[in-house]
Amino acid sequence: MCFSVARTSQSFVAPAEPTPDETLFLSIIDRVAGLRHMVRSIHVFKHGREPAKVIKEALAKALVPYYPFAGRFVDDAEHGDVRVACTGEGAWFVEATANCSLEDVKDLDFPLMISKDELLPVPSHEFDPINLPLMMQVTEFTCGGFVVGLISVHTIADGLGAAQFVNAIGDIARGLPKPAVDPVWSREVIPSPPKLAPSAPPLFDSFKLVHTTMDVPESAVNEVKANYFEHIGQRCSTFDVAIAKLWQSRTRAIKLSPDSDVHLCFFANARHLMQQQVLPRGFYGNCFYPVSVTARSGEVVGAELVEVVRMIRDAKAGMAAKFGRWATGDFKADPYELTFTYNSLFVSDWTRLGFLDVDYGWGKPLHVIPFAYFDFMAVGIIGAPPLPRTGTRIMTQCVEEEHLKAFVKEMSTSRVIN
Template sequence: MVTITVTRKSQSFVAPSELTPSEMLELSAIDRVPGLRHTVRSLHVFRHKDAADRVASRPAEVIRAALSRALVDYRPFAGRFVGSVVAGETCVECTNDGAWFVEAVADCSLDDMNGLDYPLMVSEEELLPAPEEGVDPTSIPVMMQVTEFACGGFVVGLIAVHTLADGLGAAQFINAISELARGMDKPTVTPVWARGLIPNPPKLPLGPPPSFQSFGFGHFAMDVTSDRIAHVKAEYFQATGQYCSAFDVAIAKVWQARTRAVRYNPEVEVHVCFFANTRHLLTQVLPKDGGFYGNCFYPVTVTATAGDLAVAGLLDVIRMIRDGKARLPLEFAKWTSGDVKVDPYELTFEHNVLFVSDWTRLGFLEADYGWGAPSHIIPFTYADYMAVAVLGAPPVPKKGTRIMTQCVEEKHLMDFKDEMKALF
């Protein structure tokens, strides 16, 4: 067993490379959702690749300098949150205080750690940035740690507060840093704040506070080959004359496998909830050239009884998922006009709700700081009060979809694995 030591060499705030205006910026109605005031954590793994113009440069130094430059245009990431989270009145004060940045080294190669693939041979906490003692991590919009390995590879540990950006927005920011790190004069995409363009329907009365019961869900991850996904997609097209996506296939299977493994009473309603991008529904108001990096999504929930879901064919479950996606434009339009009785953004964290996050198309896999794109990304969007499934990509050169879950207790884990492997 390899003994691995990660040493943090320095840690400090990185301010914008130029002084930026100090002002208070209002967040959108979606940004201000109290449930978004949490951190999203991930590890971005970069294998060593020859880069002639980077031989004399260290990744941490290059990325730190690029981060400082990126914060000029993305100045809210260098600011601080102010105002009440509970009342939904949070704002961002552009203070130029900076983003938290940590430089670290590991005394081994990435090969010694199996390329940082599952199961991890070192705690993710060693590779993720931690603020100074007593500092609330949700008060700092973004924190980064660059850990350099003896092989020349490195890992970027990223912690971002969801209040300021959704997955697409956070990836846009990271790609801006990577482009500046590669020597570009300015990022390809010009960032746009424009939070006032997001619909702001009348506030509904606050419901009861959500419960945060710890369920003790266990981790399980598996890779599904592209061929297997393609086979199911072909079956669906043959049966319905319609296309479906890898997302539809994977999530339908996880939802059904979980329901079967837990053995809910047949009459119990079970739900799957995923967060659909709504930028395409706001093309009339959002900038045509893109660049908006705030939260712009809608929670789509699909519901069935446990009995019906357990006995349904997989193609029928896929159809349920696609029907839910088809309802998105109407449901989002109703919310924007205030034609809802219950706030769809007020989520409930019950045992019978499966939350889904898709990391395959956000843009993180394209971030290249000068040493090539990441070999893979490990998201940690887990909380012990949420049943979750995360879709990602397996490490290069593998193809297909990686399904990472924390959605059943240990007593149901073997049955869940068997249900998943029955198809994949």
């Protein structure tokens, strides 16, 4: 059987009530050039009753307090940065139906039996999607299940902020009179250190990176945690173990010279590090700091996994001091200006953002699949396998075809896990 999706309607959903007509400033982190991109994900739900209708109505109501999501990004020629024009034009919303049940397509577990391109909203040729903060598609399946395809532009919100907004839509869909968390803009609270002199534009080399997904059993992660505690005398997280395993396996697979530097970078929530002003509850803008680890290839290849975990935890321990220095302008190189090379791996954790808690009235999602991939950026995303399975799912686009077999072998070799 050929599984397919038919889009039945598409339109802008405007706020259900009048909203302020204003232009809002973005923070210095919001305006990081690399964040002006679309983050795509699909969210799979087992049951629903007219979910497209319910979610569309809830979206309109949620856009009243979250009205910047109904606006447009505009470039300010005078100041040379981007702002949000709160025009009230609305978010792009697509309704669709699939010709099968979720069971027919194995609940959209990997490998996908329906292309992500059919499940994500397609913009009209009449507008540039990079200027829209949000686009959504709700695809209904014959079994009553549904999939929400979400595209948001990172400039307006980080992962925690985007999940806060989507949870607000869920709150209203379930019958709450307003979102459980009141949104707060407050971008002026984010530090604004002096800008460095403009540097040369970053180079974006294109790589032929290939996708692969693998699940790590909970027992294997717990084994590393116990081993780490025994050797180091401290506890470590599932995230620490997962990215250490990923970084070491990738470094072994790409076989650089032992003296070559390899880099690991992940974007850590910095809300708790704000010192001058505390971020108010409900803030949904970008507030993260790039945590980087650099080591010689030979060091990462030959180390015990617990030593790689320790490298990562040492970098995390130094984050508060580095963020504090950045906030006061005490830095020589902008930590938010990143270099994308084949010896660099970027990792994102989607398990704690809040997307797995979204409930439109029929329960939380079976699973969430992010597609934050670019051909210039070697990426690993930490997630969770579909319920009821446990463990850690690692979704990657981080090696080229010639290194894929070795990478998969290293990831699945017991000595890497133990």
